[in-house]
Amino acid sequence: MADPTTPPNPDLLALRTRIDAVDRELLDLINRRARLAQDVGELKKKEGSVAFRPEREAQVIDGLKAANPGPLKSDSVAPIWREIMSACRALEAPTRVAYLGPAGTFSELAALGFFGSSIERVSCASIDEVFRATSAGAADFGVVPVENSTEGVVARSLDLFLTTPLHIVGETSLFVLHNLLRKDNSLDGIEAVCAHPQALAQCHGWLSNHLPNVERRPVSSNAEGARLAAADPKLAAIASDRAGTEYGLHTLAPAIQDDPHNRTRFAIVAHPQRQPQPAASGNDCTSLVVSVTNRPGAVHDMLVPLKEHGVSMTRFESRPARSGQWEYYFYIDLQGHPEQPQFAAALTALRSVCAFFKVLGTYPVDVH
Numbered sequence: 001m002a003d004p005t006t007p008p009n010p011d012l013l014a015l016r017t018r019i020d021a022v023d024r025e026l027l028d029l030i031n032r033r034a035r036l037a038q039d040v041g042e043l044k045k046k047e048g049s050v051a052f053r054p055e056r057e058a059q060v061i062d063g064l065k066a067a068n069p070g071p072l073k074s075d076s077v078a079p080i081w082r083e084i085m086s087a088c089r090a091l092e093a094p095t096r097v098a099y100l101g102p103a104g105t106f107s108e109l110a111a112l113g114f115f116g117s118s119i120e121r122v123s124c125a126s127i128d129e130v131f132r133a134t135s136a137g138a139a140d141f142g143v144v145p146v147e148n149s150t151e152g153v154v155a156r157s158l159d160l161f162l163t164t165p166l167h168i169v170g171e172t173s174l175f176v177l178h179n180l181l182r183k184d185n186s187l188d189g190i191e192a193v194c195a196h197p198q199a200l201a202q203c204h205g206w207l208s209n210h211l212p213n214v215e216r217r218p219v220s221s222n223a224e225g226a227r228l229a230a231a232d233p234k235l236a237a238i239a240s241d242r243a244g245t246e247y248g249l250h251t252l253a254p255a256i257q258d259d260p261h262n263r264t265r266f267a268i269v270a271h272p273q274r275q276p277q278p279a280a281s282g283n284d285c286t287s288l289v290v291s292v293t294n295r296p297g298a299v300h301d302m303l304v305p306l307k308e309h310g311v312s313m314t315r316f317e318s319r320p321a322r323s324g325q326w327e328y329y330f331y332i333d334l335q336g337h338p339e340q341p342q343f344a345a346a347l348t349a350l351r352s353v354c355a356f357f358k359v360l361g362t363y364p365v366d367v368h
């Protein structure tokens with residue numbers, strides 16, 4: 001390590017002086033951008049339209065990634081401009097975002113990743129409350145987990161898509177790293193490991209190998225588990241780095257999830273009367289729930305219109321309809337936007353062969 005008493009290298013000082021000058025230029029440019037966003041905000045107020053335009057934000061990021069000459073890494077472009085657009089959007093209108101709290105949950109990280117940090121956070125105690133807060137207008141948007149690459153669907157979110165008026169206006173996904181956290185820096189004497197049931201399931205292998213006789217206690221969120229572990233040294237939690245820092249816990253074992261590529265996908269929901277369906281961005285996804293009558297060939301018939309109109313399906317998930325008749329709801333993601341004539345024709349044809357048909361939303365595909 002360099003001796004801190006050595007005078008700084010003059011070359012380093014010169015480079016830093018140049019970085020300072022560039023930062024001043026950047027600040028001027030970002031403020032110029034912010035003033036333009038304010039003008040856009042005024043225009044939108046006059047025409048009574050909404051501030052948040054997910055399709056425009058996706059296009060801005062896609063365009064900049066394509067134009068990036070480097071050496072800035074392409075992966076760095078999206079997070080930087082998400083923050084810039086978040087700050088600009090905040091000058092147009094506040095963005096209130098509900099998610100499964102408390103502070104430090106992956107849902108909060110997903111909300112910050114998607115909307116940037118210039119938002120008002122509405123922390124909720126359950127997925128149901130996220131839907132309720134967003135339906136009632138206490139939040140403009142809700143962020144809810146929909147599927148995990150290890151554990152599959154988040155059933156509660158899928159069920160609530162069916163029964164609430166909210167629609168999907170965006171998606172985002174996160175790598176989910178689970179750590180074993182505790183107040184004491186030791187694995188000895190742990191009475192229970194507290195975490196959300198999904199996290200307990202995602203760490204099943206590690207827990208069976210290292211803490212085979214310890215109770216696995218399901219709680220409402222991983223951050224709630226971390227909060228409990230901070231209050232009781234006999235408890236451990238499974239949660240994010242962020243939750244560990246938030247609650248002052250030691251990381252006894254990092255990344256204990258069974259799948260090193262564990263990812264969770266989140267949907268961004270909003271009330272259609274307050275946030276309309278995003279316009280086409282050029283790379284869009286449309287999510288549907290449908291059911292067909294229980295007869296031979298019914299699922300095949302459902303897929304025919306998609307093939308005929310050249311529409312790709314990226315997800316096909318079934319959930320029991322709870323009718324007691326072995327009937328199912330199918331959750332389908334299609335590539336495309338109803339503004340595209342071929343896509344609209346496929347939707348019309350699909351609707352005609354379904355007993356139940358609901359468009360959950362159309363939104364730009366997640367850009368990283």
Ligand SMILES: O=C(O)C(=O)C[C@]1(C(=O)O)C=C[C@@H](O)C=C1
Nearest residue numbers: 040051052053056057085088089
């Ligand atoms: O283009 C717009 O409609 C804007 O409001 C500007 C802007 C931006 O900062 O680029 C901000 C918010 C919107 O969600 C999209 C883009």
